[in-house]
Amino acid sequence: MNLPPLVQTFVLHFGEMGSRWGINRTVGQIYALLFLSKEPLNAEDIVERLGVSRSNVSMGLKELQAWNLVRLQHKPGDRRDYFATPEDxxxxxxxxxxxxxxxxxxxxxxxxxxxxxxxxxxxxxxxxxxxxxxxxxxxxxxxxxxxxxxxxxxxxxxxxxxxxxxxxxxxxxxxxxxxxxxxxxxxxxxxxxx
Amino acid sequence: MNLPPLVQTFVLHFGEMGSRWGINRTVGQIYALLFLSKEPLNAEDIVERLGVSRSNVSMGLKELQAWNLVRLQHKPGDRRDYFATPEDxxxxxxxxxxxxxxxxxxxxxxxxxxxxxxxxxxxxxxxxxxxxxxxxxxxxxxxxxxxxxxxxxxxxxxxxxxxxxxxxxxxxxxxxxxxxxxxxxxxxxxxxxx
DNA sequence: CACATATTTCAGAAATTTCTGAAATTTCAG
DNA sequence: CTGAAATTTCAGAAATTTCTGAAATATGTG
Incomplete structure (x- = not known):
């Protein structure tokens, strides 16, 4: 896991909390990471920062999308999918x-x-x-x-x-x-x- | 599982719902059963009605007690523990x-x-x-x-x-x-x- | 339309949780 | 104090969930 200490603390906590909410650890971590992130992140960013497999991230993002909890965005001249939580x-x-x-x-x-x-x-x-x-x-x-x-x-x-x-x-x-x-x-x- | 149809439907549903709440199936079923029951039930009653092991019921009841979700009661001349949910x-x-x-x-x-x-x-x-x-x-x-x-x-x-x-x-x-x-x-x- | 890149799917491995039966412990009546 | 009944504990079996790597599929660019 490759994150600034403050962020890591929160991400880990949210991962654990996820379990108590019937949500799995990785999904909780992905959400926490996106929530704290200034910029939208793509799947590969998330893989690097959380140190989990690409496929796991893919499934986690799919789940978060099913919950309407993340927004899909695109950057011009980049065809990767970027994800963010609502600002509000x-x-x-x-x-x-x-x-x-x-x-x-x-x-x-x-x-x-x-x-x-x-x-x-x-x-x-x-x-x-x-x-x-x-x-x-x-x-x-x-x-x-x-x-x-x-x-x-x-x-x-x-x-x-x-x-x-x-x-x-x-x-x-x-x-x-x-x-x-x-x-x-x-x-x-x-x-x-x- | 040995329950009247109406009760069984509810108990099974609650068991499944439990999973979405980070609570396990048996605990959900025990709670549902107690919630619907007119009389307090002892562990053996629960075993018979849900068809799960005695030890599983014991652990489930312990968890529900830790959550303050069931009340322990006693009947005169019977030293088994009886459990019930609050009336209200x-x-x-x-x-x-x-x-x-x-x-x-x-x-x-x-x-x-x-x-x-x-x-x-x-x-x-x-x-x-x-x-x-x-x-x-x-x-x-x-x-x-x-x-x-x-x-x-x-x-x-x-x-x-x-x-x-x-x-x-x-x-x-x-x-x-x-x-x-x-x-x-x-x-x-x-x-x-x- | 071909090719590189991005994403998803999925079978099985790994991890975790749930459940059981047996043994240990507690409780209380006699 | 003894022993039967009730309950709890716990190690391992069973079931379920999570996670991965590899393969399949989709997507967009030139």
Whole structure:
């Protein structure tokens, strides 16, 4: 591995972290390297710096492209493929969430919906279905929230996140100002709309 | 594998999903089984239902305990250990986020802080450090947000999530009502407090 | 279209992870 | 304290994943 010390530390760490994320070491390292790199890199650059085989890099880049996590670029008068991560780190987060949702949540939701259609054949199955419905509703709430805030531009999103639960205070204030006194329970529950 | 069809479908799915989460198949299956089960199960129950070895179940349960994802219980006059997931699915989510943060985010933050202390030795290292600082600030914002909303009781948390970005509307309203006209830029930036 | 260069594919080697059965250890009732 | 039951540990087998080098394929230039 042929990297400046600061970069190497990060690349190695990310490689290890990858394992905890169901991503393999090399893919993690390639991504870390691209993320830190000022200039786009071609496959051969990556081979040299990480000291892994050319074919391994090829497969790793293919995987990262499947995840939409790297952009393919070209330099004039050079027909090699160059790769880079988006400049905007928020774009990376958005893609990551989007893709994980697509691969992990969506198939689970499909399965849950199917299973929830079935008629339970025993008391155990009935209870199991209730649990699955809880999970289904939870996922729906979370993905609904995400679908919603994901549409905000980054500045507003940051504003919202910075605020954190202080929003709560504002909500209370709003309630105090605008809700007709006496109609105490006007909230919606977890299993709503979408 | 000896399970009612509905349960089996879910357990198998969760086993596969586990792989994408850096958790092994058996651990995923054990968790799914416990999650759906009305009654706490002992290790032997799990062995029978999943058709895996006793030792594998033992290791899987140990791992789930290390994650704080299962509770150990006892029945009177029975000295076997019984296992169950929390009744409250929100408690499960909270634990999951907490533990993943502890294992994935915290070590990364430590490493980032260390690396950001170093003096960059080249223009490449300087750029790499800038990228790492972006990541550091992003994580800080996200974990700060989580630390904050995590303190809300579930009802308020659900309320907040249900609202999604509609909060934005309320914020705008608040701004219009309370901000002195003319002091246009009174927002805080992403790298604040904590 | 031929040729050099770049990239991908893929079979098998290497490494890692998962799983098992047997043995060791712990726990507790009598 | 003894012994049966429950649980854990662990070495190696089995399965899976990762990685490589060689071959195949694709791409663009002259």
């Amino acid at each position: 780190i928020w774009q990376i987060v958005r893609t990551l969430v989007e893709e994980r949702k697509k691969r992990e949540i969506d198939p689970t939701m499909t399965l849950l919906r199917e299973v929830l259609m079935q008629e339970p054949a025993s008391v155990d199955e009935r209870h199991a279905q209730e649990r699955m419905r809880e999970m289904h509703d939870l996922f729906e709430l979370l993905t609904g929230w995400y679908a919603d805030v994901q549409r905000l531009d980054t500045e507003r999103l940051v504003q919202l996140l910075t605020l954190g639960s202080k929003v709560q205070k504002i909500l209370e204030m709003k309630d105090r100002l605008f809700v007709v006194p006496g109609s105490k329970k006007s909230r919606r529950d977890a299993t709503k709309d979408k | 699915i929100w408690q499960i989510v909270r634990t999951l986020v907490e533990e993943r943060k502890k294992r994935e985010i915290d070590p990364t933050m430590t490493l980032l802080r260390e690396v950001l202390m170093q003096e960059p030795a080249s223009v490449d290292e300087r750029h790499a450090q800038e990228r790492m600082r972006e990541m550091h600030d992003l994580f800080e914002l996200l974990t700060g947000w989580y630390a904050d909303v995590q303190r809300l009781d579930t009802e308020r948390l659900v309320q907040l999530l249900t609202l999604g970005s509609k909060v934005q509307k309320i914020l705008e309203m608040k701004d219009r009502l309370f901000v002195v006209p003319g002091s246009k830029k009174s927002r805080r930036d992403a790298t604040k407090d904590k």
